[in-house]
Amino acid sequence: MTAPVAEIAVSLDCPAWVEALPDIEARVQSLAILALSGSPEDVPEGPLELSVVLADDKTVQALNRDWRGKDAPTNVLSFAALDDEDAPLVEGAPLLLGDVILAWETVSAEAEASGRPLADHFSHLVIHGVLHLLGFDHLDEEEAAEMEGLETRLLATLGISDPYQDEDDQQ
Template sequence: MNPVTVAISVEDPSWTQALSDAEPVAERMALAALEQADCDLGDGPVEISLVLADDTTVQGLNRDWRGKDKPTNVLSFATLDDEDAPRVAGAPLLLGDVILAFGTCRDEAQAMGKPLVDHFRHLVVHGVLHLLGYDHEEDEAEALEMERLETAILAGFGVADPYGADESDIAEGGR
């Protein structure tokens, strides 16, 4: 696997108040998603940014970039989506940013009767897979492949299938 840097910024202290190990958990989940995804990232270093934010920040980003003026659980901004993005020889491949909204994630976990840490694990994996080009909005087969991969990664951490029969719309744009 490529050398990976996971840059984590805690913008809302509610994350670490609710999950004292939020940063190492986020890093482990991001690395697991990178390791198990079927993507050719070359052999150089890779960097991902994870931002643990609040609902207001995510709502602003969702409004400005997606035209949806409401908070959401996770947003992914993939650098690989921009085919014209410059690549600098020897510099890390910047995969992009994953931003999570604390209040929305907490409320969803509570509504589903799940531990916040399990929902958090799922959404980090989900966001990182988006950075790698996985999608669930356009094609049913791609959506099923993304769900299968998420479920397999999470199972390795003892987390139940997030797409179980009672949970039809966990991640933004979920099925």
């Protein structure tokens, strides 16, 4: 399987990310490519572009409030450019997939509460966010099963256990 050609911009808006995961920029790059490679039939042809913003809860809470009407932080937000029918398409330019934004405090607290390594939880959420940019969702059981199954398969290639199985075991 050939990896898609993608420009992945990583913004480090919260220094705690680098302190906890010193290789985070390279990690984001490889995780995004893995997510894009996992379901080739869902990836548009040609060069792609996306951004991953490593932010804090305050930033994510403001975005969640302004764009989703939910005044609380969340672990990851995805803003898919492909959802915007008015998004400009420039011939020869990379296709903009959108933005994935992660919240440091929420992600790190979730990892600690679940007993999962931060790197594993982070990997899951980057893959999850990028899959949202490709149109995957979990609004109903069938969509959720497809998305979660793909996430689980991709994480397994990294030696990371099924995060959804772990949730079921804790209930």
